[in-house]
Amino acid sequence: MGVLEGQGLIVTGAGRPLAQAVIAAARDAGGGVFACTHRPGQTVDDGPDEHRASPIAADLADELVVDALFDLAADRVPLSVLANIVHPGDGGGRLVHVSEEEWNEALVSSLHTSFLLIQRAVGEFICGDGGRIVNVIDMTDHEGPGGVATVTRTALLSMSRCVAKEYGRRGVACSTVVAWRGDAGSGGSPEDAAETVVFLASGDASIVTGDELHVTIHTRATRTADQERARCESISALTT
Secondary structure, eight states: OOTTTTOEEEEOOTTSHHHHHHHHHHHHTTOEEEEEEEOTTOOGGGSOOTTOOSOEEEOTTOHHHHHHHHHHHHHHSOEEEEEEEEOOSSSSOOGGGOOHHHHHHHIIIIIIHHHHHHHHHHHHHHTTTOEEEEEEEEETTOSSSOHHHHHHHHHHHHHHHHHHHHHGGGTEEEEEEEEEEOOTTOOBOHHHHHHHHHHHHSGGGTTOOSOEEEEEEOOHHHHHHHHHHHHHHHHHHHHO
16 A cells, blocks of 8 residues: 555646656555646646546646646545645846846746645645645756746745644645756656655655755766766776
């Protein structure tokens, strides 16, 4: 029996490799998964029918669309978990170099959507038997902290801690996972990181809330760098 047996999860950001790993891990753990991704201007009615496994694309920055999404998900799975996977805007560049358009896009696609999803999840969970929210900030495309990505991460962590403090007594836990790109030769796979998310989504993490956990993912890019380094070392050995 898996640690998520009998639980239903909404997983956002479904187009990202990390989100796909979370979806697979949650299903392996016995959870019922309702996957979705943000697409401006699209309503839930435009999504696939219940017999299709592909994620639903919807405008998660629209409160009415988010409400419809939760209603649809609740009809399919017994909701008790929101795994909100966010990819913050820029690539870690300096904040003063960010355009107003990039700034606004990051606020909408990362923070505004998160606010609406978390707000609706809290309402859903306190009316039931409680639930768990795991905010996952996917920083694997970034060189390091900086720019809009850091602003987004800090704001989302504060949001998570507010939820944990204000609704903990009503059975709602909320934690944050930050996924970083590892240096060459370091870190685990997206599947390894997904296991962390599954743990936080499960009853095994009953004493964990309001915390920020950091995981390092050995991305394909760093693996390619390792392979190139090994090839160069091999050539060097042959010529010496």
